[in-house]
Amino acid sequence: MQHRRPRLSRRAKIATAAVTALAAGASVTVAMAGEDAKKCTAFDTITLGKYYVNNNLWGQDKGKGTQCVWDNSRSGSTISWGTDYTWANSAAGKDHDVKSYASSVLGWHWGWKVDKASTGLPVRVGDRKPVRTTWEFSVSSNPGTMNVAYDLWLHTKNTADWQDQPTDEIMIWLNRQGGAGPLGTKYGSVSLGGAMWDIYQGDIGWKVYSFVRRSNTTRATLNLDDFTQALVRRKLLSNDKYVSGIEAGTEVFKGSGRLDTRKYSVDIG
Numbered sequence: 001m002q003h004r005r006p007r008l009s010r011r012a013k014i015a016t017a018a019v020t021a022l023a024a025g026a027s028v029t030v031a032m033a034g035e036d037a038k039k040c041t042a043f044d045t046i047t048l049g050k051y052y053v054n055n056n057l058w059g060q061d062k063g064k065g066t067q068c069v070w071d072n073s074r075s076g077s078t079i080s081w082g083t084d085y086t087w088a089n090s091a092a093g094k095d096h097d098v099k100s101y102a103s104s105v106l107g108w109h110w111g112w113k114v115d116k117a118s119t120g121l122p123v124r125v126g127d128r129k130p131v132r133t134t135w136e137f138s139v140s141s142n143p144g145t146m147n148v149a150y151d152l153w154l155h156t157k158n159t160a161d162w163q164d165q166p167t168d169e170i171m172i173w174l175n176r177q178g179g180a181g182p183l184g185t186k187y188g189s190v191s192l193g194g195a196m197w198d199i200y201q202g203d204i205g206w207k208v209y210s211f212v213r214r215s216n217t218t219r220a221t222l223n224l225d226d227f228t229q230a231l232v233r234r235k236l237l238s239n240d241k242y243v244s245g246i247e248a249g250t251e252v253f254k255g256s257g258r259l260d261t262r263k264y265s266v267d268i269g
Contacts, residue, residue, distance in 0.1 A: 035082065038068035046071045048079045050106060050118045051266075055083070056249075057100045062093030067100050067252070078134075078265040079104065083250065084258035087144070095145065095254060102259075103249025106266050108153055111162030120268035121246070122158045125232065126239030129269045131224040135174070135248060136263040138218055144255010145178030152224065153245035154237075160244050168237060171210040172197075172227060174217050180253055182210035190230050193222045201236070209236065224266075 039046060042057040048071055055069045065087035072080035083102040089095065105113070107121035123129045137148060154168040171182065184202025187209075191197075195217070200210040211227055224246065231237035246266055250259045 033070065034072055035070045038070045040066060040068040044069065045113065046081070047114065048074045048081070048104070050077065050114055050120075051079055051104045052113055053081050053102070053104050054109065055102050057102075059097055059099040062090055062097040063087045063099035063254070064090050065099065067102055069102050077267055078263055080262055080264070082258060082260045085252050086256040087252050087254050089254060098251045098253055101151070101247070101249055101251045103151065103247040104261070104264060106246045108155075108160055108245035109247065122155070122160070122242035122244040123268060124158070124239070125154070125228050125237065125241045125243065128225060128229070131243070131246070131266065131268050132222070133224055133246075133248075133266045134221045134263060135261065136219045137259060137261045139175060139177065139259055140257040142255075143177050143257025143259075145180050145253035146255065146257065147173050147177070147180045147251050148175040148249070148259060149173040149251060150224070151247040151249075152228075152243055153247075154241045155244050156241060158242045158244075160242070166206050166244070168206060168241060169208045170227060170231070171208065172222075172224070173210060173212040174220050176212070176216065178253070178255060180251070182212055183208050184210070187236075188234070192226045192230060193220070199230075207236075
């Protein structure tokens with residue numbers, strides 16, 4: 001069946017001003033509450049060491065439904081968490097409107113919730129620091145129209161806070177279902193991390209670059225610096241920008257399903 005590709009309607013996010021100082025033992029496994037202690041209120045958060053999981057329902061006004069998040073475990077810099085959802089369009093919503101992006105957050109997300117020093121961010125693009133990440137997840141059968149993707153935020157300075165709009169956003173799509181498609185138009189393609197990716201370019205007041213993997217996967221081991229440098233080589237991104245935030249989760253357009261992250265980590269430098 002041929003699906004119409006939805007456009008990606010981007011989010012007007014809500015800033016979080018609270019800052020929490022954290023200390024986490026590098027080799028200690030922490031038992032968490034699990035699925036029996038779901039958080040289902042919009043923008044509920046769960047802190048997991050240097051990360052936090054955000055029930056980010058930024059597009060809920062365009063939808064009718066619910067979404068919850070929960071945490072499973074943390075061991076050093078590796079976390080496990082999940083989300084389930086049911087979304088339909090509201091009277092004001094369309095199939096191409098994203099309703100939510102439940103995700104883990106490292107660093108900046110319209111402000112700093114976790115102690116900045118513990119995150120390893122921001123990093124200057126031109127410094128070429130490796131940003132190594134591993135993500136293993138599963139997606140339920142027939143999960144609706146959705147994607148599973150990283151979301152990187154960039155600024156012109158290393159002191160960005162809640163009031164500072166990003167200059168660039170980079171999405172890295174590992175998996176997409178139900179005809180979901182990225183913002184903008186196709187710019188080109190690139191081979192990175194053992195896979196082929198199509199690059200899309202759009203603008204929503206800041207530049208949005210999307211790397212869409214040509215074949216779906218549920219497991220990735222990547223150096224995210226490879227993606228910023230791919231844009232630098234194409235003169236789409238400058239070396240003096242700073243990566244301030246790194247997120248990983250699912251954008252849901254419509255439907256019912258769940259994402260289970262079995263293993264996720266980001267290590268910088």
